[in-house]
Amino acid sequence: MNQISLLQGILLALMAFIVGIDFWLEGLFIFRPIIVSTLTGLILGDVRIGLVTGGLTELAFAGLTPAGGTQPPNPVMAGIMATVLAYTTGKNENEVIGLALPFSFLMQYILLFYYSIFSFFNVKLEKAADNADGQSFRKYAIIPMIIVAITYALVVFLSTYLAQDLMRNLVNSLPEWLTHGLEVAGGVLPAVGFAMLLNIMFKLEYLPYLVIGFILATFIEFPNLLPIALIGASFALITYFREKNNANANKEVFLTDEKEDYSNGI
Structure with missing residues (x-):
């Protein structure tokens, strides 16, 4: 079992801030689990864990894409927390995918809440566009993105650094039948994700x-x-x-x- 230092927690939060911007813009696609987990493993000093958890999590989330206003479970938090849990608890990679899902669901609902209240900015953007006010338009377009990026940084810092002891104790207190079930579920999830992808592309x-x-x-x-x-x-x-x-x-x-x-x- 390993401990995450304050510096590593800050670096993970900074990475999450940058990834949150990319997730909002969908520009470089560095928000995918295979990239996020690898970067997390690099920060934690164990690239192997990052690559393994990233590959498994990427397969699990391969077929989950946003459609319209809906949001699937968040791939960024799944990728980060799968690597962090494997690093701090010593559990195998299949098991931590199941343990990382609650964090993925948490970020999913936070984003859904944001997308609801961000309708306020649509009115401001339309007004700025009608008045040909480029400066105001840029401001109201950037503010939601910065809010989302800061939220990513805060959630990741709280989850990876401040709550690491709580998470470790919680994981270690789980009964064997439950941990085995999570391991089985984690092994199945990549196959399910790949099957969902094939359902679209096959x-x-x-x-x-x-x-x-x-x-x-x-x-x-x-x-x-x-x-x-x-x-x-x-x-x-x-x-x-x-x-x-x-x-x-x-x-x-x-x-x-x-x-x-x-x-x-x-």
Whole structure:
């Protein structure tokens, strides 16, 4: 078991502030769990835990995307707290995914509350736009983003530094049957997340690639996942270049059909 220092707590809060801005803008997508967990592990001095928890949490949240005004469980808090819990409690990576979900739900409801009260700024933005007041428009557009970013920083600092002893004692006091259940649930969640992603992206023509990937990952022993990732990238490139060549061929056929025949002088 490890202790999070004040400096590490501040660095985690600063990271959460930056990630909160990116989550609001959806600019660089560093708010995804695979990035957030890796950065958290780097700050805590254990990149391996960050990579493992980040990969598992990313799979669990892969199919959860905002739709309209709805908000799914928050991926930022899930990524940060899964890594922090694995680091401070010594629990395995599958188990901490289940333990990190309450923090993800907490941030989800905070954001939903913010999105409700931020309608106040819409009126101000519309008025600034009607008056061509660029300075006021920028101000009212930036204020909600800063509020969200500060909230991320505060929640992360409180959860990772101030409440770490409470969390550790709570986790250690859980009965064995419950911790085992969380471990099983944590092992299932990545599969559920991947299935939700496939439900959106799956096409029958890509089924052979899925079967090949499943066989490689399940029945052939590799020292790590790099060979499978390279094979998957190769299949992606094959598909990309084939579709590109087909598109160019169809374009040439279309242009050829459009040309008129002047061989008879008419």
